[in-house]
Amino acid sequence: MQTLLPGQVLALAAQAADRLLKLDSGDAALLYLQLLRHGGTDGLKWTETRLQGALEQLRAQGLAPNELPAPAEPPVPEAPPPDYSTEDITQALAEENSTFPALVSEVERRLGKRLSAADLKSLYTLYDYLALPAEVILMLLGWCMEEVTRKYGPGRKPFLSQIKKEGFIWARRGVDTMERAEEHIAKLTRLRGREAEVFRLLDIPLRPLVEREKTYIAAWDDMGFDDEAIRMAYERTVLKKQSMDWGYMNGILRRWHEKGLHTAAAVQTGDRDPRPVRAGGAQRTAPPSADQERQAREDMERMRRLMEQMKQEEN
Numbered sequence: 001m002q003t004l005l006p007g008q009v010l011a012l013a014a015q016a017a018d019r020l021l022k023l024d025s026g027d028a029a030l031l032y033l034q035l036l037r038h039g040g041t042d043g044l045k046w047t048e049t050r051l052q053g054a055l056e057q058l059r060a061q062g063l064a065p066n067e068l069p070a071p072a073e074p075p076v077p078e079a080p081p082p083d084y085s086t087e088d089i090t091q092a093l094a095e096e097n098s099t100f101p102a103l104v105s106e107v108e109r110r111l112g113k114r115l116s117a118a119d120l121k122s123l124y125t126l127y128d129y130l131a132l133p134a135e136v137i138l139m140l141l142g143w144c145m146e147e148v149t150r151k152y153g154p155g156r157k158p159f160l161s162q163i164k165k166e167g168f169i170w171a172r173r174g175v176d177t178m179e180r181a182e183e184h185i186a187k188l189t190r191l192r193g194r195e196a197e198v199f200r201l202l203d204i205p206l207r208p209l210v211e212r213e214k215t216y217i218a219a220w221d222d223m224g225f226d227d228e229a230i231r232m233a234y235e236r237t238v239l240k241k242q243s244m245d246w247g248y249m250n251g252i253l254r255r256w257h258e259k260g261l262h263t264a265a266a267v268q269t270g271d272r273d274p275r276p277v278r279a280g281g282a283q284r285t286a287p288p289s290a291d292q293e294r295q296a297r298e299d300m301e302r303m304r305r306l307m308e309q310m311k312q313e314e315n
Helices: 014-023 026-038 048-060 086-094 100-111 117-129 134-152 160-172 178-201 211-223 227-241 246-258 264-269 290-314
Strands: none
Touching (some): 014 026, 026 048, 117 160, 134 178, 178 227, 211 246
């Protein structure tokens, strides 16, 4: 007879089990499992009297903290972007002290086309609703153009809808200055190389990644796992699931990360990895080529000249 449901195992220390048995309280045992599983009382539909009674029992045995984490507040829904009218765009283009007209001209020059009404609304959403500075929008445009060229070859240009979608991602991550944009692009460039390395470790032929795959690889990179640990997690995943399962493998790596195990040797011995884990993971990819560095310098210089021109026009 199967006595355990399949899935993650929740470990309970023998000392804790002995103390719970000593309490002889079903509520105390259930609350302890809740705290052990979720770290707080979110989702527990108990009355205040029942909760406090069980808490006092656990605290008396040293099984619960004096103060529980505050319940998570429900996320505040973001207001949708305005549905800009043609009059809104026309007015924005006519404003003498605005950098938006110069931004439109530069975007058209880089894309090699006149922006349509829908394109202008997408661009103005980045500029007005997300309040991204013009120079950051141009860096966003440059990154999107590079990505499209890399995926589809020379001559292909991104749509403004694609640029707007990526702009929302940048805004959510706080990329709203040139300095932060430079750091973000550097990280994305490094992750691009890391994605290829991870695909090799997972025996997956190189192809464009879906967003979920990118999210997993970025998280593993942030945690600081080396190649051998990632390969080990992959092999355990295939052994258990008979095929690659991104969610299952991510669960393995997250458990190792919580225990401070970031190398294959650390996993095998159960010893914490003594190396400090740097935010953003370890840099393993080759530096940019000379052509990439030259292009980046030219883009940055062009943007600086454009911004200086904008400031002179404002004065």
